[in-house]
Amino acid sequence: MSRTIKAATTPSTAPSGDDTVGRTVRELIADVRRRGDAAVRELSARFDRWEPESFRLGDAQIAELIGTLDPQVIEDIKTVQANVRGFAEAQRESMSEIEVETSPGVFLGHRHVPVQSVGAYIPGGRYPLTASAHMTIVTAKAAGVPRVVACTPPIRGEIPAATVAAMHLAGADEIYILGGVQAIAAMSVGTETVAPVDMLAGPGNAYVAEAKRQLFGEVGIDLFAGPTEILVVADDSADPFVVAVDLLSQAEHGPDSPAVLVTTSERVATETARHIEEILPGMPTGDIAGPAWRDHGQIILADDLDEAYRVADGFAYEHVQILTENPREALDKMHAYGALFLGEGTCVSYGDKVIGTNHVLPTRGAARYTGGLWVGMYLRTVTYQEVRDPQASADLGVLCGRAARVELFEGHARSGDVRAAKYAGVPLDWTGHFQAVRA
Known part of the structure; x- marks a missing residue:
């Protein structure tokens, strides 16, 4: 039997029990939803003392910021991103699309379709966390996401040049120097200048994590981070x-x-x-x-x-x-x-930093039921169906009629009945709850 040599003095997975964060985040999201860019600007000034003319960086600004960095920094970013991209692309290639003929004339399949827009949150605070740009943006682009919006906060009133370089080289389509709940809300609900996204990815502090939790459903998210x-x-x-x-x-x-x-x-x-x-x-x-x-x-x-x-x-x-x-x-x-x-x-x-696997991973026991961020999280596996043979459609129609009426779904049953009638001459008689039978 195991024994503890050193014990934790504070439970790591216990919730705080303090709803202050939840209430604050709810109010901030509502404010952005109501007032859009004006609310985002006020919140950025309040929390980050950051109120530029435009939160979105232009191409010239991005180039100027990248130009301030040591060439070795740029080279290292490119090397790490190549590692991340290579593994993500290998994962993508492992995901086969299928089409099978389950019975004569009946074809079923699935495809992997990219999410159309993603908001990548790259945290700041004490450090420029370039690695989060690699993990969220590079992987999204490897999945084929056409629009990636990237947000990162200023650090002590300055634009983090290395983070901007990482976001740009990763393939971000829009880069905003914007942090916290205001960034998450702007990307999720949209403002006059930020079109909303379909999914959020990336770690953050307790307020960012709570914002993602509250907005889940309105947008998709990668993971609840702890x-x-x-x-x-x-x-x-x-x-x-x-x-x-x-x-x-x-x-x-x-x-x-x-x-x-x-x-x-x-x-x-x-x-x-x-x-x-x-x-x-x-x-x-x-x-x-x-x-x-x-x-x-x-x-x-x-x-x-x-x-x-x-x-x-x-x-x-x-x-x-x-x-x-x-x-x-x-x-x-x-x-x-x-x-x-x-x-x-x-x-x-x-x-975390260089090898190529994704570092956005499940915490607080979530590894019991989910894996981490990977190229497949940016893909929706969607199915399609096609019945090419009239007799097969008629047979399915008869079966559908019986199966649906067991559940008292008469409308569903009739969708099957009309095909049985059209393709195989099964008579329609909807007086009472007629069960179609092949003539």
Whole structure:
């Protein structure tokens, strides 16, 4: 039986119970819905102290911003986006369209049709999060989305040039320097200058996440995002220093980001905890990673790897890193995770920033029932039907009449009756609830 070496002091998945965020977001969305651009401008000035003549960047502005960046930054953005694009395109190619003849003259099929417009939210705040542009925009374009609107907030009153470069190179059709609920609302409900989109994608703070939740249904969304999560499964072969570094790499996302180690080795558990305490004081983002580890960090000792995998599945975390002698074993043993990172040669940070898989992943236990953002989320799998043979349509018409009348759907039954009559001469008699029978 597993035992806890270090416990979290604050539940990571518990809702706050405070409806202040919900009420505030509801009011802000209603204001944008009612007053459009005027509301967006006032909210941007209020929350971001940002009130330019136009929130949308023109081609010349974009070129000027890109020109301020070191060429190596541009080259790196292009390389990472090529990785993301290559994997997304491979995923798209794996999605076959089908057409089958289920019985003589009856053809059924499905096609994968792109969403026609997507709003990509690229968060800002403390850091220019260029990687979110790669994940949301590049993947949408790989799916064939014709219009991608991208929004990102100013950072300390400045336009984040690297983020703009990433959005532009990813293929964004419209770029707005606009953040928060006002950006989500503008893209979703539309204003005088921003045409509404069909779907929203991208992470954000609690207010952005709540705005997406409230607007879901009016528009589609990718995922309900929560704090970033990491869980490491390790045996005695793991390097405790590497484990510690990798746990803290994700804890720096936010003070509410949980980091969990599940290990079969008491040595790895003890030494990992020691390394974390040694690393934190000198870590530039220790003011965030420290509280995250203190309040949400856990170390759990399991009897064997089978138990470790079961414990890990119980967390159903966003990122699960496997540092064991045989990491690929987890592909068969584990079932609930957003993404697996197998072996010491890879790490969650690769997935976040450079390797090519998508980093928009399910959190707060959602990995039990969904995967993360991928090219397929921007596609609608739609079906079509065609009955080419008159006799087949007549036979289906007779069957439809019987099946629909069992459910007391007379109108449905009559749609079948008329085809049975037209194509096979079955007499129509709708006095009472006549069941068509082949003559």
